[in-house]
Amino acid sequence: MDSLPPGPQPGQRRNSNLRAHYNNFDRISTVLVDGDGESQIVDADSLRGPVVPKKVTVTMDMDGQLSIDEDGHPTGKKETGFYCTPGQIFCAIFVGLAVAAAVGFLAFYLPVRTCRNRSVIGDPTNPAIIPDPTIRIPTRKPTIIPAATEEPWMGRLPLNVRPLRYDLTLTPYLYPEDVFNGPGRRRFTFDGAVNIRVRCEEVTNVITLHMNNITVYDLQVTSMSDPHANNLVRNSTLDAYYEFLHIRLSEDLRVHENYEIRIIYLGSLLQDGLVGFYRSSYINVRGEEKWLATTQMQPTDARRALPCFDEPELKAVYDIVIRHRSDMTALSNGIEITTRPWQGYKGWKETIFKRTPKMSTYLLAFVVSDFTYTANYTTNNVLYRVWSRPGAADSREYALDQGVRMTTYFEEYFDYPFPLEKQDMVAIPDFYSGAMENWGLILYRETALLYDPKVNSATTKQHVAVVVSHELAHQWFGNLVTPFWWDDLWLNEGFASYVEFLGVDYTQPGWEMRRQFLVDDLHTVFTADALGTSHPVRVIPINSPDDIGEIFDAITYNKGAAIIRMLNNILTEEVFLKGLADYLKLHAFENTNSDDLWASLTYADRHFGRRDVKKLMDTWTLQMGYPVLNFHRLSNTSVNVSQKHFLINPETTVEQRFGNLGYVWEVEFSHTHASERQYDTPRRTFLDREVSKVFELSPGVKATDWYLSNIKQYGYYRVNYDKTNWDRLTKQLLDDHKVIPVENRAQLINDAFNLARAGEIDQITALNLTAYLDKEREYLPWDSALTVVNYIRDMYSRHPGYGPLEKYMLQKITPLYESLDWNDDPVNDPHLKQINRINAVHIACVYGLEHCLMKATQLYAAYMANHTLYNPITPNLKLTVYCNGIKEGGQDEWDFGLERLKETTDSAEKNLWFYGLACSQEPWILSRYLELVFDSEVVKHQDAFLVIRFVAENYVGRALAWDFVRANWNRLREQITHYPLMKAFQSIARYFNTEYELLDLLDFLDGYTLHQGVRTFDHAIEQTLANIRWMNTNGEEVMDWLKMVTRDIKS
């Protein structure tokens, strides 16, 4: 699945990368901790059977010799850590935090809203992190109600029967005239009939499968070996909490015999939540409302479409028939075999689909619509179709071209042909996530699939290419080979999030996607993973649906991608691709866990680096966070390096519930120096879970040289230097910045500002690095700089430091702005120049550059005067024009924007207006705008969180958005559902930076029933504390520096 859409804002695209949407659950798992260089790797072949996988021990001895012990026993130890007993209802830990040293201390206690312990990381004798005993404990008590899932989670299927094949027939009723006579049937329901062939693995007289929001009319279980067998069903019950259907039988099932479960049922085509088999709608060119039925099953909503064994490990094949109106088309995972009249039902047809490959339930998909398509074939003769509402037919060509070419690329990359005859990609008008990778039938939000060069920007074009690439990568990584359970979701999503850049790099080589990875994925997740409330990518244990829902996040996607990219770089492309191809062939149509991939890569590396990949990667997957490497030069050639868990707020507490490996990592770090400048094959040094060591710079280094580590930022670690080296690097940037690779210019800025936020270096060292920016013309360092400066800008929104910051940024951005100007040529300008221009023009206007504001308001006025004729604004600069036209204007300009929002049928254009309308400086207009969240004719439920987020990004609207969300919390939760609301909440809370706001936040959380979203709230509190700390320790110093360097600039 891809993320929620990022929204159109330049410079802050990455802030929207959190991908939490859906719920699931887990049984308690066990962490395999290796003690002394041993790795437990699950044997590939043993996974083909239904029994517990055989463990194979792969050992690497001192000289790199691999030995494999095939009768090894599972030697994993239970994860250590502290858990509250199930009987404990309230588990609150009081954490005292002394903040605001300059203004006296302020103490808070933070209720921990789940039953888990926290402990302070690092040296417990360190006085800096021991709560002050004089802290005032407020008498106010939290009224937190723990989630019902505090009880042990018993929601896993028993595996005593396994599904082999589903025969499924579905009949959706979308229009009033569709409904036939029959019990319970009405518009927006569907009839279902499913025959599930199962194999008995253990003697049992109860079959348990999943079912949700379904009414069963008939239920039978018969033996397949006896054609005249009786119905074995004695009775059945529904366990609504675990969404289980328990079928009790009149006799025991016999092991290794096949049985058939036959269920006739009725389901609902709900629109709330956009999950399961649901309905969506759009207005056609004649103004008529048209309906469609579509799906979103991942992770646990296939059970809303059919009773099924809804866990990823329980793969089966599917024979699907869909009955539908003759004026509509039905699609499913397999290609249509035939479409024929439905006997006895005039005006109806039935479409029969080819049997699917063996696959997981969460990948099932059906679409019944009046959509049209554009088609082509891949070089391997796979039929490729892009579907949309007919009015968007002009916007399909780009995605089709990308999809066809990327499919061929991935077939070569994975060395495995695409196994289906066709690939459909459909733009769904109502869709919560960015896209869903259903095998052979990928579904997208419209903004992630449709691109019209006459209307949409280069940013939209890139978004479409990236999401298409991501979903296509899943066709192999996720669909062909699937994790056993959601604790390895990171493997699916991390992998797709990495190779999505490679797919686009193949089709669009000039876009430098491999470089863009740094600012799009890596720098974003570095921020999230520097919190004590982060989590390991491999989340063990997962005990509840909420746990699963919350790991569809930046850690799972972006960190997963970043550590796979790092591993690719360490192993080399040759070894990595070989291991990958072996892994896919070995486990095709089956399930795996992370260790299976490590085993294949270890095997591929046996004649090369001879690394124990599991041992290496466990330090990156089984503990949260990442290290900062601190370098201190000891002599001309000798450098001491030490590693430390990097935390953005060193006073924070680090969550202990996931366990850790001592917060040391296996780091293979690269380095070079001024006299060498070896950027392509730099020297590497290995830290084997050592805290520190001394290494030598390569020969030829001079005493006055700078040195540089993490070349091109392949490593998932931050780099800190001695002060002398920082100064030398700063001087090099000022003298000739092009000597340092563009990736490292971006990295130096991102690292330095975050190190300064954490107090690892002084703020001035970081600020000095930006002094050269007036000479910088490349997209990557600028994008990196804008992200870190945006943080300071957000902190200063109500602070006297804002004026000097504005002066400074205008001085730095103006040369870039003038070099790019408004002469946008979307056809002939290189793509990177276009997105660089989008950033530069937008930021110039944000900081109030007069020329920029004048151009924007002139263009907006020109559009208002002639909107019935044409839009004079180039697609790339619409965002800036809409925003500033409204910001500088009044009610007329805003009303004009609202009319355009209502008028346009282009979803990406709608998003621009959502952003532009939030730029008003009038509180009453912004309040009126927020109320539109409840008018689904103007703001679809799927877009409501965008409106709230954009208003919150406007300083004038920030407090309004917070008041609005608080006042309407329950209503919003019902209408836009939980996870989009969490995103809206996050987008507001990230700006909190005063003690007042922290207390306000705690007050709000006190009164909230915390069944879901605990992690989001933990992040918000931790982020607020980090912001307060930054303001107190750096706010004045940064302002003084900005004043000093801008004192000669006239306002």
Ligand SMILES: [Zn+2]
């Ligand atoms: Zn995905």
